[in-house]
Amino acid sequence: MERAARTRRFAVLAIGAIGAIGSLLGALVPTTARAATLIGLLPSPASEALLLSVDCANDGSGEPASMTVQIRDLGPALAPVVSLQARRNFAAKSTTDGIDADGTASPVVILNEGAGRYDLYVDKNGAGEEAFEVVAQCWTGPNGTGSATGTTLRSAQGEPVPTLLPPAGIGLLGLSLALAMAELRARPRSTRPLDRSDSRSALLLLALMVGGLAWLAPAVAGAHSQPGSLGTPASATDYYEIACFDDGHGQPGSLELQIRDASPGAAPFVSVQGHHGLTVRSVSDDLLADILPSPRIFLNGGAVSYFVLVDKSGAGGKFYDLTYHCWTGPDGTGVHTGTSLIIRQSE
Numbered sequence: 001m002e003r004a005a006r007t008r009r010f011a012v013l014a015i016g017a018i019g020a021i022g023s024l025l026g027a028l029v030p031t032t033a034r035a036a037t038l039i040g041l042l043p044s045p046a047s048e049a050l051l052l053s054v055d056c057a058n059d060g061s062g063e064p065a066s067m068t069v070q071i072r073d074l075g076p077a078l079a080p081v082v083s084l085q086a087r088r089n090f091a092a093k094s095t096t097d098g099i100d101a102d103g104t105a106s107p108v109v110i111l112n113e114g115a116g117r118y119d120l121y122v123d124k125n126g127a128g129e130e131a132f133e134v135v136a137q138c139w140t141g142p143n144g145t146g147s148a149t150g151t152t153l154r155s156a157q158g159e160p161v162p163t164l165l166p167p168a169g170i171g172l173l174g175l176s177l178a179l180a181m182a183e184l185r186a187r188p189r190s191t192r193p194l195d196r197s198d199s200r201s202a203l204l205l206l207a208l209m210v211g212g213l214a215w216l217a218p219a220v221a222g223a224h225s226q227p228g229s230l231g232t233p234a235s236a237t238d239y240y241e242i243a244c245f246d247d248g249h250g251q252p253g254s255l256e257l258q259i260r261d262a263s264p265g266a267a268p269f270v271s272v273q274g275h276h277g278l279t280v281r282s283v284s285d286d287l288l289a290d291i292l293p294s295p296r297i298f299l300n301g302g303a304v305s306y307f308v309l310v311d312k313s314g315a316g317g318k319f320y321d322l323t324y325h326c327w328t329g330p331d332g333t334g335v336h337t338g339t340s341l342i343i344r345q346s347e
Contacts, residue, residue, distance in 0.1 A: 035137040038279035047297050049123035049282040056115050057139035059150030062137035064115045069136040070108045075101030080126035085309050088113040090344045092239040094311035109235045112142045121273045123282035190253040224339050226322040230308045231347050238310040239345035244326035247338030254300045256332040260293035260325040261285040268314035298331045
């Protein structure tokens with residue numbers, strides 16, 4: 001009996017020791033990173049969009065080189081459909097789950113932008129509540145290869161966008177005028193009337209001044225329009241930065257965006273997303289190649305630069321017209337003020 005008791009006590013101690021050693025080894029050996037998942041709900045208004053972020057970091061499995069992400073529409077089983085746009089640095093991609101609540105996610109999209117924060121925009125192509133699921137994973141190799149590494153998916157974790165200076169063209173205009181003035185001052189004075197060369201110089205200076213003033217004047221009557229095209233791949237995304245600044249007509253209060261599908265034929269639809277700080281807005285042009293653009297959306301960020309993406313709901317080449325204006329008041333009110341656009345990516 002005593003020997004049996006000692007045997008049982010030894011067995012219990014041995015099992016405890018093995019468990020402790022196993023726990024220690026488990027703590028010391030890095031585990032395989034799991035994909036990060038987030039479930040959310042898009043409110044009913046058509047322009048509502050959500051800002052998420054993915055942080056890629058070395059969790060012991062290796063330095064991140066790429067990030068993969070996809071979205072799944074959880075229903076209800078009616079239109080609209082949900083999309084996701086991923087952006088970091090000067091790269092952006094888009095993906096859409098074209099069928100509601102079928103249990104299958106959208107195609108995976110990949111950004112090869114290394115460690116750091118990736119912004120994700122979740123939107124839909126019309127009015128109606130939509131539940132969704134986002135799955136993201138960071139990888140040590142390019143294009144989603146290598147080992148899974150540290151991935152953190154959060155809601156509303158975007159960072160402020162740095163403010164851009166007014167266009168450098170203002171400086172170029174000033175330089176041109178200065179050179180023209182220097183040429184006139186260098187000519188010898190004469191009591192004779194101006195000769196032809198003097199007249200040409202004077203006309204050149206006048207043309208530069210008039211053209212420069214016209215270039216600097218706010219385009220109140222003329223639209224700021226950016227024509228563009230998206231290639232055949234479903235993930236094709238165009239990426240712009242639009243800067244709002246005071247051109248003498250007042251400090252900016254808001255950015256206005258509209259999109260028009262300029263392609264004949266059937267789907268996919270084109271959409272535009274605007275992002276500043278923690279705010280994302282989205283709108284789609286759901287009528288193909290008609291004259292009218294989408295409804296307007298507004299971002300009330302002030303004198304900053306805004307990230308603007310243009311994408312589509314599936315495969316197929318598309319043409320579009322993007323219209324953008326900066327205004328001194330909120331939600332497109334007040335007067336038109338300084339507006340400039342930079343192309344970051346064209347696909």
